[in-house]
Amino acid sequence: MTGTELAQDSVSRKAKRGLQRMLGHKRLGPWGVFFKGFVQHPVMVGSIIPSSRFTIDKMLGPVDWNRCKLFVEYGPGVGTFCQPVLDKLPRDGALIVIDTNPLYIDYLKKTITDGRFSAVLGSAADVEAIIAAHGHDGADYVLSGLPFSTLPEGVGPAIVDATHKVLRPGGAFLVYQFSAKARDFMARRFARISSGFEALNVLPCKLFWGWKDEAPVAAEAVPAKALETAAV
Secondary structure (H helix, E strand, C coil), X not given: CCHHHHHHHHHHHHHHHHHHHHHHHHHHHHHHHHHHHHHHCXXXXXXXXXXXXXXXXXXXXXXXXHHCCEEXXXXXXXXXXXXXXXXXXXXXXXXXXXXXXHHHHHHHHHHCCCCCEEEEECCHHHHHHHHHHCCCCCEEEEEECCCXXXXXXXXXXXXXXHHHHHEEEEEEEEEEECCCHHHHHHCCCCCEEEEEEECCCXXXXXXXXXXXXXXXXXXXXXXXXXXXXXXX
């Protein structure tokens, strides 16, 4: 077989593999892909069912979309939050999602064609380098559904530190979890944390918004509701 024939055969095999992956995703559907990802990496996914629309609406409710130029998501799974974010994001905005599972990244790249969207295979702890590689010097909002309480030792604090560093003043770290321990991780860097709860989710979900204020905020200046943790 000549060099040209070898090259053509290689391209053909790659095309067939790509087609098989695409058809596999279509057969499974988003829920099937999500569940497969959970089975492969349960510690990194933390749930067998994507978030409900009620959780999505409540989690994104405080976002000031008019000022949002870059929205980042950790652990997007099959993109449950992606389209709702893109629907609200300004035309000149961007959404970058980061996941360590190639199954999810491959699925998202094939199913979301919006030019403002980028899916990156990597660690949330490397968010600074990842957004810089995409031409950004900071993010306005960062969303995470990563299960902080089950992440390998040291990974949770590293993610929180990196997130606080890349957030622009006035931005926020949005976290939804089944465990209130996420708030303890966030409190390492975020002095003001609002909290909420969504019962219409499987399982019922705790919500947190860690704010990176433009100027330090005195404890007495923070609304009592923002500091309330009894409900979570």
